Amino acid sequence: MNNIYLPKVIKVIAISRESIDTNLIRFKFASATDQKSFKFLPGQFMQVGFAGWGECPISICSTPTRSCEYFELAIRDVGQLTHKLNELEVGDEVLARGPFGNGFDVDNFANKNLLIIGGGCGFVPLRPIIEDFLSGKIISRKLQIFYGCLNEDTLLFKNEYEKWRKHAELGIILDKPTAKWRGEKGMITELIKKGEITPDTVVVMVGPPIMYKFAIKELQKKGIKDANIWLSLERKMNCGLGVCQHCAIGPFYVCKDGPVFTYSQLKGISGAL
């Protein structure tokens, strides 16, 4: 019987500073066999940590097409463990289990207009979808990317925007930018209001619950069906297997049945959003 609670050792192979509080870390499994057999879907997450420090769920933000070589995590410094993870250096080892969760149903995006909406550090799990669209692995008709952040310092993946703009429509809006900012200012809902969004668009959205509340209203005004609004939830997680109960919402476990749900799955559940 496989030991579902036993983590594997992963090694830091590259680090880049993505924003004021977030490092993008590239990991490789210490065991070549583990790396070769590693597979994941966009939207899935890893439980990462150190023995003695616990573990926390972090969404994978690299493309699945490179999964047998490496995987990347963008880790925001928000608590004790993520602070320690942000202090990692190349060559350091940490423990990881996963991947967990259902991930995005990318087959469902085929031949449809795809709109990606990211709020703050919620943008992290959306990057693999963009990369797979650019590489032709996800064949959607059109890709629109709306990204809302607090300010310039908190924007992630800045070096990739130029590449994204070649094949997708990218809208960035900042809530409290500096005086130098020449782009859009306000909340993400402004981009939705102004955007040319067709009613048959499939929307993939990750961000804080407050963003979901207002963004969903605007999307509904554009005629988008609840079943075409996909969102990813964040909860406290321990086991990652739907047993320990920490991440439960109504009848679902975010770690196992999610973290990706359609709005139609969640809308009747108290406390889900």
Next chain:
Amino acid sequence: MKQNAINKLRQFAAALMEEYFVYAPIMHDEKLTVMEAENCKDIDWSGQITHNPWKEMFTPHTERLFDLENGKVTATKGVQPLVACLGMNILDLKALALYDTVFANDIYYQNRRNHIAIIGFSSDWPNDYKKFKVFSHNFEQDILKHVRFDIFIAKLKSGLLKFYSGSQKGSELLEKYGINKFDHIEFEGAVPEKGADKRMISLTDKVEKSFDHSLWNTLNDICLACGKCTIACPTCFCFNFVDRVDPENSRRDRVQGNCFYNDFSKVAGGHKELDTVKKKIYFWYVHKFVRIPKEYKLPGCVSCGRCVKVCPVGIDIFKNIAKLEKIKFDVKK
């Protein structure tokens, strides 16, 4: 109970104690308590529900999962003693059937479970099952086919004892102890062939849609969120991972959790999903009556009533469920 039946049970317990650490219901501080039996005469044969559940035997409060030494992860492989759980009543066997299902792929649980002999007991079979006021599902005539045990001892109305074996191990033990007259009951799965219980399914629907019912506001005002109900509950199995730091050797433990405690849903940054008593107690009921039935097709409450007995403010699950059962999907009352 007739003295010869008592003597026979004591002889059986004494034989069992020769090779197993026997845990059984024993009167301790005026409470019927599951604890290690040192003398077979201490064991209570009333068939009543014990104050504490049996779950500590299967999922101990703290369990070491692995050690990390010099960058190497080593799974804990504890040597499991041979344990016999003697005198589990039918409701506790029902809870065990759920545990066996939930932890079917859990190597730590299975390693321990494989070393535990289950000996069920009824003091008035099958009438005592009927007397337990099972409310979370319908009465099951053939329940012994759907719970896991090695041996089941039924004291009949006549005072005579009837023995059943539920496994190869059970048959061997009975024969070894000179009990050659017994029936074998083949386990047919925790979920009956005809499917999930209809009363349970109906209740699942009602509890799931009941968050706006006034019951939860009432409970919000009286429940202390002390979590005693979850400790007493034989089907509560939530847990936390707790890491221990040592300069040379760190390790991870699994520790029994409690959804009423404040840090249960707390994430980095301090946000808590379960930030009111109403949300906590509703979450607990949803686990019992929605998530468990939907996922495992088994009741998440076995009607043992332990939570009622330990609740310091008298919250009564039997009455609460009776209220929710009356819901006709117009929940704004």
